[in-house]
Structure formats: C-alpha cells, structure tokens
Amino acid sequence: MSLEVRGLTKRFGGLVAVNEVSFSVRNGEVVGLIGPNGSGKTTLFNLISGVLRPDAGEIYFEGERIDGLPPHEIYRRGIVRSFQIPRTFDRVTVGENVMLSAKGQRGERPYVAPFRRLWVRQELELAEEARELLEFLKLSQVARNWGSEVSGGQMKLTEIGRAMMGRGRLVLLDEPAAGVAVPLAHDIFRTLVRINRELGTTFLIIEHRLDILFEYVQRVMVMHEGRLIYDGDPQGVSKDRRVVEAYLGGEVG
Ligand SMILES: Nc1ncnc2c1ncn2[C@@H]1O[C@H](COP(=O)(O)OP(=O)(O)OP(=O)(O)O)[C@@H](O)[C@H]1O
Numbered sequence: 001m002s003l004e005v006r007g008l009t010k011r012f013g014g015l016v017a018v019n020e021v022s023f024s025v026r027n028g029e030v031v032g033l034i035g036p037n038g039s040g041k042t043t044l045f046n047l048i049s050g051v052l053r054p055d056a057g058e059i060y061f062e063g064e065r066i067d068g069l070p071p072h073e074i075y076r077r078g079i080v081r082s083f084q085i086p087r088t089f090d091r092v093t094v095g096e097n098v099m100l101s102a103k104g105q106r107g108e109r110p111y112v113a114p115f116r117r118l119w120v121r122q123e124l125e126l127a128e129e130a131r132e133l134l135e136f137l138k139l140s141q142v143a144r145n146w147g148s149e150v151s152g153g154q155m156k157l158t159e160i161g162r163a164m165m166g167r168g169r170l171v172l173l174d175e176p177a178a179g180v181a182v183p184l185a186h187d188i189f190r191t192l193v194r195i196n197r198e199l200g201t202t203f204l205i206i207e208h209r210l211d212i213l214f215e216y217v218q219r220v221m222v223m224h225e226g227r228l229i230y231d232g233d234p235q236g237v238s239k240d241r242r243v244v245e246a247y248l249g250g251e252v253g
C-alpha cells in the first residue's frame, strides 16, 4: 500500500474542511481527486504533505505513520506535491528549475563540501538525470529559457519535472493542467501516465476538467464539504446521486 488515510479531520475555526476522510491508494495507481470549489481537496494535500497538522486521524505512507512529521521529512520519504499556483521561479531557467529540487544534497552539507571530488561527481550525475528528464518531458528545447518566458503548459511540466527530480514515489498534483489549452492538458496527462508506467510513480491528481481527467484515471474520489462521497470508477461518477447533487448544489448555491 502506498498511502492510507484513516478518519482524517481538519478544522478551521467552526469549518470542518476535511471531515473524517478515509481511503487508501495502492502503489502504482493513478487516482483523480475531484469536488466542487472549497470541498477540501487542497487541504487534504496539505495534510498528507505535512503543511498542515490534522486535528484527528492517521496517515500512513508505505506502512509507516507520517502524520505529525514535518514536511521535509515527509518529502524525504518520497511524497512530493505540486502547488495549485506553480511555484516556478521566474529568474531561473527551466533546466535549473528541474535541477533545484534535487539539491540540498551532498555538496551543500558543510562537512562534505571540502571533498569536492565527491560532490562534483554527484552534480554531474544530477545534471545528466535532469537532461534525461527534460527530454522525457519534451522540455529540452526550452531548458535554457527563463521560467518567465515559457508557456503555462511548459511551466506545469517544469513543476512536474521538479517533483520527479525530487524522486517522488507518491506525487500529489494540484490541478496540473489548470489554465492551459486543451491539447496541452492532454499532453500533460499523457506524460503523467507515461511516468506512471515507466517509473511506477503513484499519482493523486486534483483536476477540475473532468472530461480530460476521466480519460486517464481508473479511479476517482469525490469530496464534498470535507467528506469523501464517492470512490470508484470514472464511469460511475455521473450516475451517482450524491455526486450529481453536490455539483448541482454547488452551482446553484
Ligand atoms: N488556511 C485556511 N484557513 C481557513 N480556512 C481555510 C484555509 N484553507 C482552506 N480553508 C477553507 O477550507 C475549505 C476547503 O478549502 P480547500 O482549499 O481545501 O478547497 P478545494 O477543494 O481545494 O477548493 P478549490 O477547488 O477551489 O481549490 C474552504 O472553505 C476554504 O475556505
């Protein structure tokens, strides 16, 4: 089992943003997480990645309890997340951006830094790995461009590249295709599926464009007002009365 969440609850004052949510994700799955605005999806990601501490419940990653651990420790164990608004640095090139997340390794530890040979070799290995990854993501052409110069879709792919360089085994993506043109959104999802197949990475993906998402995932979880109201195949989503009411209610109210 990759991820297991039991009775997870997070309150903001009187608001229960995540309400006794339980589910599990198997290694190698690609799972979509949907729900109307404000239903608690990003908060759930913040809890899993350690940005927020739950008020109740437990989170296990690969069999070990991780709730309450600091974000860097959860990241070190292999859970990587992207943010809803891409955090790509404007004054850094696409290539450097992808490299950056692999940093904080040997060369930067003061007691290893003197052994220059050690970390030069590691830097070269990282550079080679980043080069391969950029090629894999079809970003090689823009690797030397500034973050501010590339398209929204390329920025999204850069963000995914950062997550991959961070050696994520479980990658949490918050709207990886938001605000990009439809063909590019498909490109992004195809890339994710390719990463999943070739590297075995497990994905949990928040996405508002259901028609696109449903083409690429076998399983969808639906949140509404902090609760998990559906967990099953994409075909069943539109036939589920609670889900339909949640979305209609959201649009009317
Ligand atoms: N730091 C916070 N402090 C107070 N309330 C918050 C905080 N973060 C989120 N909320 C509230 O918790 C609820 C769930 O928010 P969340 O961002 O998790 O929703 P979401 O499903 O990601 O929505 P969207 O689809 O719009 O991104 C919302 O009512 C939101 O206003």
Ligand SMILES: [Mg+2]
Pocket (backbone or CB within 6 Å): 041, 042, 043, 084
């Ligand atoms: Mg959100």
